Amino acid sequence: MLFPTIDFGLFFAFSFVLVWSLNAYNTAKKLVLLALSLAFYASWNWRFLLLLLASGAISYLVGLYVDAAAKRPFRRLALGLGVALDLGILGYFKYLDFFIAQAMNLAHMLGFELPLGFVNVTLPVAISFLTFHAISYIVDVYRGRLAASRSPLDIFLYISFFPHLVAGPIVRAHVFLPQLATPPRAGDFSFGENMLLILGGLFKKMVIANYLAVRFVDPVFIDPSQFSRFDLIMAIYAYAVQIYADFSAYTDIAIGVAGLLGYHFPQNFNQPYRALGIGDFWRRWHMTLSSWLRDYLYIPLGGNRHGALATARNLMLTMVLGGLWHGANWTFLIWGALHGSALVVDHAWRRSAAFARWGSGPVARVVDWALTFNFVCLAWLFFRASSLDAVGQFFAGMWTDNGAPSTMPGVVLPLIACGALTQIAPPRARATIGVVLDNRGAFAQAAVGFVLLYAIVVMAPPGSAPFIYFQF
Amino acid sequence: MAEPNAKPPTSTSPWAWARVLYAVLALTVFAFPGGLVDWLDDRNADGWLSAPLALARGVDAASTALGVKQIGQRLRGWFAAAIGGEDA
Numbered sequence: 001m002l003f004p005t006i007d008f009g010l011f012f013a014f015s016f017v018l019v020w021s022l023n024a025y026n027t028a029k030k031l032v033l034l035a036l037s038l039a040f041y042a043s044w045n046w047r048f049l050l051l052l053l054a055s056g057a058i059s060y061l062v063g064l065y066v067d068a069a070a071k072r073p074f075r076r077l078a079l080g081l082g083v084a085l086d087l088g089i090l091g092y093f094k095y096l097d098f099f100i101a102q103a104m105n106l107a108h109m110l111g112f113e114l115p116l117g118f119v120n121v122t123l124p125v126a127i128s129f130l131t132f133h134a135i136s137y138i139v140d141v142y143r144g145r146l147a148a149s150r151s152p153l154d155i156f157l158y159i160s161f162f163p164h165l166v167a168g169p170i171v172r173a174h175v176f177l178p179q180l181a182t183p184p185r186a187g188d189f190s191f192g193e194n195m196l197l198i199l200g201g202l203f204k205k206m207v208i209a210n211y212l213a214v215r216f217v218d219p220v221f222i223d224p225s226q227f228s229r230f231d232l233i234m235a236i237y238a239y240a241v242q243i244y245a246d247f248s249a250y251t252d253i254a255i256g257v258a259g260l261l262g263y264h265f266p267q268n269f270n271q272p273y274r275a276l277g278i279g280d281f282w283r284r285w286h287m288t289l290s291s292w293l294r295d296y297l298y299i300p301l302g303g304n305r306h307g308a309l310a311t312a313r314n315l316m317l318t319m320v321l322g323g324l325w326h327g328a329n330w331t332f333l334i335w336g337a338l339h340g341s342a343l344v345v346d347h348a349w350r351r352s353a354a355f356a357r358w359g360s361g362p363v364a365r366v367v368d369w370a371l372t373f374n375f376v377c378l379a380w381l382f383f384r385a386s387s388l389d390a391v392g393q394f395f396a397g398m399w400t401d402n403g404a405p406s407t408m409p410g411v412v413l414p415l416i417a418c419g420a421l422t423q424i425a426p427p428r429a430r431a432t433i434g435v436v437l438d439n440r441g442a443f444a445q446a447a448v449g450f451v452l453l454y455a456i457v458v459m460a461p462p463g464s465a466p467f468i469y470f471q472f
Numbered sequence: 473m474a475e476p477n478a479k480p481p482t483s484t485s486p487w488a489w490a491r492v493l494y495a496v497l498a499l500t501v502f503a504f505p506g507g508l509v510d511w512l513d514d515r516n517a518d519g520w521l522s523a524p525l526a527l528a529r530g531v532d533a534a535s536t537a538l539g540v541k542q543i544g545q546r547l548r549g550w551f552a553a554a555i556g557g558e559d560a
Binding site for chain 2: 006007009013016017020023185186187191195211260262409410411442445446449450453454457458459
């Protein structure tokens with residue numbers, strides 16, 4: 001059940017009234033939300049409901065044990081077991097075939113054959129985000145950041161809540177669980193802003209991302225040899241806009257839907273292509289993943305506490321594993337390694353005397369932005385390409401122009417311009433307009449909502465491709 | 473970290489929100505009734521959606537009679553032509 005579909009529109013219209021009608025009965029409301037979330041997940045593949053329930057059960061039981069165990073070694077053991085179970089499930093479904101293939105290739109290169117077979121399992125939707133939420137909960141309980149929940153209902157709902165279930169944002173347990181303790185008050189939320197979040201997300205996904213993908217990016221990446229050097233370069237920039245529009249659309253809709261149901265989700269994007277430096281980029285792009293990787297991987301590895309070399313190693317490890325999280329493919333691993341290397345350089349540069357002397361002037365800021373933006377775009381090539389061979393073909397096409405005329409459709413540049421607008425618009429514009437809408441009453445809200453949705457339906461191509469991050 | 477959906481509004485009733493949401497969805501269905509008719513038709517193999525399908529066809533007929541559906545179709549065709557494709 002994709003967000004921009006009639007299926008989800010009807011599902012949400014039904015859920016909205018049902019959930020708010022039970023607002024005075026918090027337990028019943030949470031039970032209904034859990035049932036709705038399970039139904040949402042089952043719409044992809046009901047068999048994987050067991051996975052969702054197993055993840056919830058592991059989190060609940062390990063959380064209780066970690067919270068109750070008085071002696072630290074047992075707490076650490078229970079935590080390790082819980083994390084290993086979560087990662088084991090993820091590893092089995094997502095990485096086992098990849099590592100089997102690498103082992104067989106290595107053995108073949110060394111002159112012998114390994115008697116291994118592939119497991120060939122279907123990758124369950126949302127498995128990575130399930131794992132992030134589950135680990136976040138038990139580690140936060142272990143660290144004493146929150147008490148273990150005595151309510152299995154709360155934990156199952158935290159793991160499976162349908163707005164964040166499939167592709168985030170990653171909502172920390174200490175942010176979400178307290179919201180389940182008491183019924184939400186509609187007065188704590190802006191209807192106008194949440195409606196604009198959802199409609200803006202629909203526009204970014206259905207118009208910008210879909211057109212860029214179908215009209216230009218997908219054909220170029222399927223066979224780069226058919227396209228001119230100019231087209232290949234433009235396809236990289238177009239993909240940068242497409243992936244931003246696609247992924248930020250999903251999380252905007254998720255935040256808006258959660259807000260309309262009375263739950264706060266954290267911000268996930270903050271105009272990332274304005275970043276000055278790779279460190280700044282990762283504070284603006286997929287912010288909930290960045291902070292998750294920082295808190296549950298980079299800092300436990302030692303962070304920046306043990307000197308420059310250890311910091312560089314920790315940055316590289318964090319980003320390589322972050323890259324590999326996106327998929328079991330060398331392209332993702334290299335994408336992570338590229339970002340890790342850039343972070344190491346960025347980290348060293350911003351602590352240097354040269355940066356203190358020249359780094360804050362207007363020219364330096366323009367250079368900083370241009371280097372960051374172009375590096376991020378070039379790295380997207382590894383992220384988007386299906387294999388390293390495909391990356392090689394792409395680079396070969398850019399190096400030796402085939403002389404073909406450009407076939408880039410005219411619609412690409414306006415769409416890229418729309419993407420650019422999202423990066424330079426005043427950050428508080430949506431909140432301000434949302435409050436204005438809140439103060440205008442139902443007629444104005446309905447009129448604005450209808451006009452915007454009408455425009456989106458007029459502009460959108462038929463059908464909708466899945467969100468890019470569904471595969472992760 | 474900023475929380476974009478945490479604002480103090482004046483429209484604080486979820487029932488007021490529901491009225492707006494349903495109004496927006498109903499108006500959109502009236503403007504583009506074909507999508508819902510096709511969606512219901514695709515899922516009506518067992519006939520258990522016959523009543524909502526009949527209702528959706530009634531909305532479709534009303535929208536066509538008033539010329540609303542044609543405006544939407546024309547605008548989609550115009551937009552598709554303007555961007556140089558046959559998507560609409």
